[in-house]
Amino acid sequence: MPVTIYDVAQKAGVGIGTVSRVINNSSQIKDSTKQKVLGVINDLNYQPHIVAQSLARRKTSSIGCIIPFFTGYFFVELLRGIQRKVSFYKHELILYSVDDVSKTETFLKKALDERRVDGLLFVSLDISPEYVRKIKEKNFPIVLLDSYHDELDSIKVNNEDGAFRATTHLINCGYKKIAMINGIMSSLPSITRFEGFKKAIIEADLEYDERYFVQGDCAPDADGFNKEAGYLGMKKLLELGKARPEAIFAASDIQAVGALRAIGEAGLKTPEDIAIIGFDDIELSEHIGLTTMRQPTMRMAGLAMTRLMEKIGSKNDDVFVKRVETELIIRDTCGFNLK
Amino acid sequence: MPVTIYDVAQKAGVGIGTVSRVINNSSQIKDSTKQKVLGVINDLNYQPHIVAQSLARRKTSSIGCIIPFFTGYFFVELLRGIQRKVSFYKHELILYSVDDVSKTETFLKKALDERRVDGLLFVSLDISPEYVRKIKEKNFPIVLLDSYHDELDSIKVNNEDGAFRATTHLINCGYKKIAMINGIMSSLPSITRFEGFKKAIIEADLEYDERYFVQGDCAPDADGFNKEAGYLGMKKLLELGKARPEAIFAASDIQAVGALRAIGEAGLKTPEDIAIIGFDDIELSEHIGLTTMRQPTMRMAGLAMTRLMEKIGSKNDDVFVKRVETELIIRDTCGFNLK
DNA sequence: CCCGTCCATGGAAGCCCTTCCATGGTTTTT
DNA sequence: AAAAACCATGGAAGGGCTTCCATGGACGGG
Numbered sequence: 001m002p003v004t005i006y007d008v009a010q011k012a013g014v015g016i017g018t019v020s021r022v023i024n025n026s027s028q029i030k031d032s033t034k035q036k037v038l039g040v041i042n043d044l045n046y047q048p049h050i051v052a053q054s055l056a057r058r059k060t061s062s063i064g065c066i067i068p069f070f071t072g073y074f075f076v077e078l079l080r081g082i083q084r085k086v087s088f089y090k091h092e093l094i095l096y097s098v099d100d101v102s103k104t105e106t107f108l109k110k111a112l113d114e115r116r117v118d119g120l121l122f123v124s125l126d127i128s129p130e131y132v133r134k135i136k137e138k139n140f141p142i143v144l145l146d147s148y149h150d151e152l153d154s155i156k157v158n159n160e161d162g163a164f165r166a167t168t169h170l171i172n173c174g175y176k177k178i179a180m181i182n183g184i185m186s187s188l189p190s191i192t193r194f195e196g197f198k199k200a201i202i203e204a205d206l207e208y209d210e211r212y213f214v215q216g217d218c219a220p221d222a223d224g225f226n227k228e229a230g231y232l233g234m235k236k237l238l239e240l241g242k243a244r245p246e247a248i249f250a251a252s253d254i255q256a257v258g259a260l261r262a263i264g265e266a267g268l269k270t271p272e273d274i275a276i277i278g279f280d281d282i283e284l285s286e287h288i289g290l291t292t293m294r295q296p297t298m299r300m301a302g303l304a305m306t307r308l309m310e311k312i313g314s315k316n317d318d319v320f321v322k323r324v325e326t327e328l329i330i331r332d333t334c335g336f337n338l339k
Numbered sequence: 340m341p342v343t344i345y346d347v348a349q350k351a352g353v354g355i356g357t358v359s360r361v362i363n364n365s366s367q368i369k370d371s372t373k374q375k376v377l378g379v380i381n382d383l384n385y386q387p388h389i390v391a392q393s394l395a396r397r398k399t400s401s402i403g404c405i406i407p408f409f410t411g412y413f414f415v416e417l418l419r420g421i422q423r424k425v426s427f428y429k430h431e432l433i434l435y436s437v438d439d440v441s442k443t444e445t446f447l448k449k450a451l452d453e454r455r456v457d458g459l460l461f462v463s464l465d466i467s468p469e470y471v472r473k474i475k476e477k478n479f480p481i482v483l484l485d486s487y488h489d490e491l492d493s494i495k496v497n498n499e500d501g502a503f504r505a506t507t508h509l510i511n512c513g514y515k516k517i518a519m520i521n522g523i524m525s526s527l528p529s530i531t532r533f534e535g536f537k538k539a540i541i542e543a544d545l546e547y548d549e550r551y552f553v554q555g556d557c558a559p560d561a562d563g564f565n566k567e568a569g570y571l572g573m574k575k576l577l578e579l580g581k582a583r584p585e586a587i588f589a590a591s592d593i594q595a596v597g598a599l600r601a602i603g604e605a606g607l608k609t610p611e612d613i614a615i616i617g618f619d620d621i622e623l624s625e626h627i628g629l630t631t632m633r634q635p636t637m638r639m640a641g642l643a644m645t646r647l648m649e650k651i652g653s654k655n656d657d658v659f660v661k662r663v664e665t666e667l668i669i670r671d672t673c674g675f676n677l678k
Numbered sequence: 679c680c681c682g683t684c685c686a687t688g689g690a691a692g693c694c695c696t697t698c699c700a701t702g703g704t705t706t707t708t
Numbered sequence: 709a710a711a712a713a714c715c716a717t718g719g720a721a722g723g724g725c726t727t728c729c730a731t732g733g734a735c736g737g738g
Binding site: 002004005006016017020021023024048049050051052053054055056057058 | 723724725726727728
């Protein structure tokens with residue numbers, strides 16, 4: 001039988017209220033009493049029962065994270081940053097990883113209705129109007145990370161600018177026939193990255209060729225930001241034969257990896273035959289020398305968590321939006337270092 | 340104010356016990372009553388308060404996972420399998436990711452003493468005798484995954500055999516000068532993989548050359564199973580000049596990636612100049628054509644979770660040990676397909 | 679020396695469920 | 709027809725904490 005606050009109180013010859021005050025570091029306590037209670041706590045090896053505390057405090061000290069865990073390593077790196085901050089705030093992280101987009105709502109429902117978490121980090125997914133309404137209604141603390149909705153707090157990356165600069169970098173490297181491999185166009189990052197790509201092409205007075213824009217073919221429940229999509233997209237571009245592009249902007253590093261494979265299988269070399277730039281800067285990119293636009297994952301995760309904890313503390317309801325910038329990381333695949 | 344079981348009971352004109360029975364699908368309930376209560380639950384949009392349920396049931400419906408999240412993608416893939424099963428069992432997953440080995444105990448303490456989780460999955464880490472004792476004492480449900488202790492349940496991979504077969508495969512490909520890049524030798528997988536490597540070398544009547552065995556140099560808190568360690572290890576082997584090995588067995592895929600980079604930087608090619616085989620079969624290995632020993636991550640995760648749920652259900656205390664086998668995945672880097 | 683303050687403290691009530699026991703009604707048995 | 713067995717149900721107790729309110733002692737001021 002676990003030791004409870006009553007055992008401690010009895011053995012210390014004080015009331016349970018006093019023990020509770022000691023545990024919670026209340027100021028209204030005589031130092032001698034505090035030491036005595038602390039001694040007993042130590043002797044009995046007492047640990048407060050977190051669940052009971054949660055019930056009484058009406059706080060769970062845990063935050064939930066709804067994240068499409070399985071579609072890419074970008075998320076893994078975000079998760080890293082999140083976990084770090086969660087520990088820092090002495091909270092627990094409950095992971096709701098979505099491997100099938102339809103689960104998003106199930107998880108939202110759980111988090112909102114069951115009151116198991118104090119707040120929610122909602123990563124890279126779309127949120128339905130119905131749940132936005134529910135969230136506003138309950139004034140439930142939530143922060144969108146790498147996602148956006150105008151009524152909710154969000155940390156997002158400047159995708160358009162990132163795509164613009166990625167494409168511009170390829171242009172500066174001297175390429176004229178530039179293609180883009182994108183995710184499915186129903187996702188916001190896909191749309192904005194495409195905008196940036198197109199803008200760069202047009203501002204440089206290059207011709208926008210529809211054949212040079214391919215969307216990730218993928219399984220119905222995925223988002224196209226994966227290896228296969230990159231591979232298949234590249235295949236499609238290679239089928240253009242002589243008209244094939246000289247350089248590729250892939251909307252994610254993992255797509256770039258797939259594309260690289262297709263390029264290799266075609267007996268071509270990077271960057272000599274086809275240059276490529278990715279987006280994300282996931283860990284493996286460094287190893288394969290992929291030029292890419294780095295998303296500041298740690299920073300994004302940190303900002304999101306800080307904001308979330310702030311909201312949990314004080315339920316203010318102004319909408320907070322933070323946009324972070326990407327950084328061009330030049331490696332081998334863009335051909336920049338060839339000159 | 341959230342709606343409670345009392346509100347439901349009152350509105351439905353029944354007692355709280357009855358409502359509770361409906362929620363929990365008790366058999367002892369007249370169907371007409373059940374329907375009536377269900378109706379009210381729906382009307383009021385009632386959701387049981389999970390924390391209160393946990394307290395009353397003395398179950399949290401959540402399981403914890405202590406995992407060295409940040410040292411490799413192998414863990415990410417295990418986590419994938421774990422999460423899938425956790426959802427299946429309608430539980431929650433609390434993630435305790437260890438980025439600094441010293442945190443292991445902190446997390447163990449939390450999980451054991453605070454009673455926030457019903458059980459624990461302990462992945463790829465070492466557990467101190469003190470905690471083994473505590474666990475046995477409390478009969479706390481825990482399963483070690485990719486780790487081992489003779490008094491606790493564990494799912495482990497046959498590392499020795501895997502390493503043996505990996506090395507043998509290189510031998511079969513015709514290489515004679517074979518090196519191994521390993522993690523730090525204080526970790527069990529490192530030790531057993533080394534055993535397998537050595538056994539293969541000796542059984543093939545090749546000479547075991549000490550210079551061909553390098554341990555991952557790495558940060559003090561890491562385990563050497565990472566990219567840098569692979570990179571540095573390979574550099575060391577390349578410094579051997581003419582005496583350099585013809586083929587490498589890397590104890591993890593991510594080390595192989597690092598090694599590959601070092602090979603590339605030295606102007607050498609794989610597998611023509613130096614062949615390499617990894618261990619793990621992480622997702623990216625397929626893309627870079629890395630020959631490797633696949634660890635059945637999904638299966639391991641599934642087995643561990645199944646066992647854990649079984650233990651949570653019925654506290655039997657026999658020790659369960661399951662050893663799974665690796666699978667040779669032949670791709671490009673071993674040179675097998677060159678012939 | 680008495681009264682008003684202020685502190686440290688005890689403990690009841692409350693958080694929201696589950697579960698056990700008691701109850702009254704119904705059905706079966708003899 | 710009475711006794712026995714059975715059911716569905718209500719609600720108190722209990723799970724382990726926090727917090728508010730009441731209390732009594734110490735202390736300063738008049």
